[in-house]
Amino acid sequence: PKPEVKVEKITENIFFLINSSKIRASQEGKVAAIVDYMKRNPGATVVVTGYADKATGTSRYNKTLSERRAKAVGDALLDAGISADRISMSGKGDSEQPFVQNDDNRVVIMIAE
Structure with missing residues (x-):
């Protein structure tokens, strides 16, 4: 039998400006x-997971913003020819803060494996 090749996962963090779900040119790479x-x-x-920082906006607004951010990244993947059944999107709002620095939580974290 052919040995199974274990593919390493890759993680990319797409950072956003405050109150924005637009992917900046600096993040397109x-x-x-x-x-x-x-x-x-x-x-x-x-897996595409959006976040928002706790210091700005209400929890309800941040939930919506994080979902818009995840959708923007997911749509960019779709536009590049990645099949929808290979993409999982969600928004955590400000309920989770993956980074210590507040502004860094204006992010979408993509983990592919």
Whole structure:
């Protein structure tokens, strides 16, 4: 039997400006890196999770903002030819803060494996 090849996972963090879900040009290379990984690994899937910082906005607004951020990144993956059934999207709002620095929590974290 052919030995199973374990593919290393890849993580990219897409950072956003305050109150924005627009992917900035400076972050597009990170999306491209995930697209490249997904194309080289046709069995891979990607989890796209949006966040918002706790210091601004209400919890309700931040939940919606984080979902818009995740959708923007997910749509960019779709536009690049990644199949929808390989993409999982969600928004955590400000209920989770993955980074210590407040502004860094204006982020979408993509994990592909």
